[in-house]
Amino acid sequence: MQTSPAAFPPPCVLVADDDPASRRFLGDGLRSLGARTVECADGMEALQQAHDEAFDLLLLDCRMPGAGAREVLAALRAEGQACSSGSLAVASSAELDAAGRRDLLAAGFSDVLHKPCGIAELQRVLALLPGNMPVLDDEAALRASGDVTTMQALRQLLRGELALLYQELGMPDRDHAALDDRLHRLRSSCGFCGTAALAAEVARLQRRLREDPHDAVPAIAQFRGAVQITLLALDT
Numbered sequence: 001m002q003t004s005p006a007a008f009p010p011p012c013v014l015v016a017d018d019d020p021a022s023r024r025f026l027g028d029g030l031r032s033l034g035a036r037t038v039e040c041a042d043g044m045e046a047l048q049q050a051h052d053e054a055f056d057l058l059l060l061d062c063r064m065p066g067a068g069a070r071e072v073l074a075a076l077r078a079e080g081q082a083c084s085s086g087s088l089a090v091a092s093s094a095e096l097d098a099a100g101r102r103d104l105l106a107a108g109f110s111d112v113l114h115k116p117c118g119i120a121e122l123q124r125v126l127a128l129l130p131g132n133m134p135v136l137d138d139e140a141a142l143r144a145s146g147d148v149t150t151m152q153a154l155r156q157l158l159r160g161e162l163a164l165l166y167q168e169l170g171m172p173d174r175d176h177a178a179l180d181d182r183l184h185r186l187r188s189s190c191g192f193c194g195t196a197a198l199a200a201e202v203a204r205l206q207r208r209l210r211e212d213p214h215d216a217v218p219a220i221a222q223f224r225g226a227v228q229i230t231l232l233a234l235d236t
Helices: 020-032 042-051 068-079 097-106 119-126 136-147 148-169 177-193 198-209 217-235
Strands: 012-016 035-041 059-060 088-093 110-113
Touching: 012 020, 012 042, 020 035, 020 059, 020 119, 035 042, 042 059, 042 068, 059 068, 059 119, 068 088, 088 198, 097 110, 097 136, 097 177, 119 198, 136 148, 136 177, 148 177, 148 217, 177 198, 198 217
Parallel strands: 012 035, 012 059, 059 088, 088 110
Antiparallel strands: none
C-alpha cells in the first residue's frame, strides 16, 4: 500500500543569515532535500518569526544585525509562549574554533554548521530532526568532545545523571520548576555526548511543562522511555 505524502509533512526550517549568498544556498539546499524554509536576514526578524510560527528546526547565523544565534535562542528558550521555544536549533558560522563550538553546544544548540558547507552537511542537519536521529551519534560526539577518551568520560557522567533522573521521574511528586532547570542543563550534556535524539525529547518535554504543567504526566512518561532507551545504548 502506498503511503500518502500528506502523512509525512516536510520539515519546516527557519533560515536566518544576513549574507544573501549563504541564505540563498542554505534555503535552496534544504528545499532540494525536501524541507520547507522561511528565510530572514537579521536576528530580530528571526526572533519574531520563531515566536509566531512553530518551526521544526532553527538554523541561525552566529553574527547577524540585531541579534546573533546565541541571543535569538536564549530569548526563545526564556519565553515559553513562543511557538518555537522548544525547537531544535543549529548555529552556523564561517569562523569557528573548537572552543566556540563547545560554547554553542553548551548554550543549547544541537549542532554547529561550518560555512561554506555542502549538501551533505545540510543532510546531517536535517538528520537531527526527531525520527531521523540515532540514539548515539559517535561522530557528533567526537566533533564536540575532541577525542575518544573525553567522549567516553562525558558519556559516563551522562549515564549517571540519566540513571538518577530515570528513578526520580518515576516518583509521584515532582517539582516541575526544578525539573525544567535540570532539563536545561541536560540539553548541554546531550550536545557533548552525541545524543541529539534525547535532546529532542528534552525540548519536547520542556515545552509541554511550560504550556500545561498540570497535565504533563503523559509527556513525562514518554520522556522517561527515551531516557531508558538512551541508558541501554550507553550500556552497550
